[in-house]
Amino acid sequence: MNFARIFGVSRHRLTTDGEGVTTLVAFNGCPLRCKYCLNKASWDLSKGRDYSPELLFEEVKIDQLYFLATHGGITFGGGEPMLQVEFIKAFRELCGPHWRIVAETSLNVPFENVEALDPILDGYIVDIKDMNPTIYRLYTGKDNDRVLHNLKWLLVSGDPKRIIVRVPHIPDFNTDEDVARSREQLNALGVVNFDEFQYVMR
Numbered sequence: 001m002n003f004a005r006i007f008g009v010s011r012h013r014l015t016t017d018g019e020g021v022t023t024l025v026a027f028n029g030c031p032l033r034c035k036y037c038l039n040k041a042s043w044d045l046s047k048g049r050d051y052s053p054e055l056l057f058e059e060v061k062i063d064q065l066y067f068l069a070t071h072g073g074i075t076f077g078g079g080e081p082m083l084q085v086e087f088i089k090a091f092r093e094l095c096g097p098h099w100r101i102v103a104e105t106s107l108n109v110p111f112e113n114v115e116a117l118d119p120i121l122d123g124y125i126v127d128i129k130d131m132n133p134t135i136y137r138l139y140t141g142k143d144n145d146r147v148l149h150n151l152k153w154l155l156v157s158g159d160p161k162r163i164i165v166r167v168p169h170i171p172d173f174n175t176d177e178d179v180a181r182s183r184e185q186l187n188a189l190g191v192v193n194f195d196e197f198q199y200v201m202r
């Protein structure tokens with residue numbers, strides 16, 4: 001059976017994670033260990049609830065009229081949604097082509113996952129952290145080779161406008177100059193939509 005563990009379903013989000021009215025669906029499981037992660041609940045696979053694509057569709061379809069009227073839909077986040085290839089594919093079959101489906105992702109996933117999901121997804125919000133591999137490793141505990149490979153492929157395989165890249169100012173990990181350098185490098189790769197912001201410490 002096709003199940004995924006989900007730790008949150010949040011309705012009626014307006015333009016926070018893509019166009020229109022969206023429902024955020026947050027999967028458990030993440031390959032990274034970001035120092036200031038706000039979703040540490042996603043690291044614990046014992047938390048959350050198991051959903052089949054059918055059960056999730058039944059729960060979120062209450063907002064179908066909003067999605068269709070505002071060109072909104074589902075934002076899959078987490079955790080790392082791009083580890084859930086079969087689940088998202090099955091969900092798309094249930095909701096049909098008119099809901100907008102966006103992945104809020106680190107892109108630190110196998111290339112096969114990106115290739116398999118790209119025909120199904122309408123957009124991406126990519127949390128790039130920092131383009132500098134040393135800063136990335138210190139902040140997340142992982143290398144960013146896969147991120148760059150996957151992002152480059154996405155930029156040439158479809159419209160770059162479907163991708164928003166988040167470029168955070170991360171206290172104690174990067175400087176304003178580092179962020180500016182990341183933006184320059186991303187620009188050179190063909191990124192056109194940026195979301196530059198300051199991490200707020202809680």
Ligand code: SF4
Nearest residue numbers: 030032033034037079
């Ligand atoms: S990628 Fe997101 S969910 Fe995963 S550790 Fe980093 S901030 Fe947390």
